[in-house]
Amino acid sequence: MIDIYLYLMVxxxxxxxxxxxxxxxxxIIRMLLSAEVIFNAALLAxxxxxxxxxxxAAPGGALVIIAISLSAAEVGVIVSIAILMFRKKESLDVYELSEFKG
Amino acid sequence: MSVSELLGNPVALSFIAATFLTLVSAVAVIWHKSIVYAAFFLSMLGVGNAILMTLLGYPVIALFHLVVYVGAAVTFILFSVVMLREAPMVELKERYLALIALALLSILLLYVFSGYVGMTSSYYVSYKEITALLVEKYWFALIIAAIALVTTLIEAITLARKEVVS
Structure with a gap:
């Protein structure tokens, strides 16, 4: 069997x-991709x-299933915000997000 | 473990292959110039992670991860980024700070996890066990997750819909 510590190292x-x-x-999309890498790390740990x-073991698995479902929801929200931002500003730069009101 | 022992152990070989796939994909997600390829490598990262989950004794969750996460979420990003443009990175000084943060975080987490050296996973979580738990114990969380997914769908359609100019 593989040592748990090796999984935790990854x-x-x-x-x-x-x-x-x-x-x-x-x-904003690059930041979302990086956040998804963190999410994968958290799932594995x-x-x-x-x-x-x-x-x-079983409760951990059940909670991870719920977390994956919620992550899919989060991706939908952020991508739709990015599309809206691109339509309004022609840019995905988060530095311009502060001017994004209303 | 010697090389001959390693070659004779399929679990160790699978672990090494999955780890390699996961880490290389993660590096490509962060550093690849094309955002479309970065999204593609995120799906590869999901596949590598699913293999690691299977090796840990969670084949059902690995399958769920492949279907819901890689199949739906990452594909959604992949199709969306095609129509969007790249933005610049932060200043060089901040990038160096981020590199220091990367090194420090790795060291800190490896230190925190060092208490688990020598422990192994020897459990196999079945489909029945997880569904029974979800339906009997975590039913409320399941309902909330379902509602969140439905509201996200409505919200995504509303936000992405073209505004009608009156």
């Missing part, structure tokens, strides 16, 4: 990469940690 690297992307990008104990 998750940690993914989390750090996603954070780097979130910090360096100004494009959550499942790895819940698989350690038999009592936590």
């Amino acid at each position: 998750s940690a690297v993914l989390f750090a990469l996603g954070t780097y992307g979130l910090m360096t990008r100004r494009n 959550f499942l790895a940690l819940s698989s350690v104990s038999s009592s936590l």
Whole structure:
């Protein structure tokens, strides 16, 4: 069997990469993609940690299913905001988002 | 573990392949010049993550991840980004700060997780177990997730719809 720590290491690297992307990008879609990398890291860490104990394995899995569903909803919201922003401003630069009112 | 032992262990080989796919895809998502390819690599990251979930003993969740996340969410991003344009990155100084944050975060998380060295996953979570839990114990969260998905659909259609000029 593979050591849980190895899964957690992969998750940690993914989390750090996603954070780097979130910090360096100004494009709203690029930021969403980086946030999705972080989300994948969180899912992996959550499942790895819940698989350690038999009592936590099934509840952890159930919660991850709900999290994946909500993530799909979140993607829909952000992409539609990006499309609306592009239509109004002709740009996806988040620095221009502060002028985006009403 | 020696190379011969590694080659004889399909689980270890699958783990290495999935880890490689996941990490390379994550790097491509962050650094690829084309936003369309970045979205494509996010789907590859989802596939790698699904393999890792299967190795952890969650094949049902891996399948759900492939169908809902890779199949719906990432494809939705992929089709949407085709019509959008790229924006510049942040200043160079801030990029260096972000690199430092990347290194520090990795070190911190590896330190936090170091308490789990030596532990292995030996459970197989079946489809029946998860559905029973979702229906009996987490039914309210399931309803909220369903409502969130439906309202998102309505909201996405409303936002993306072209405004009618009167």
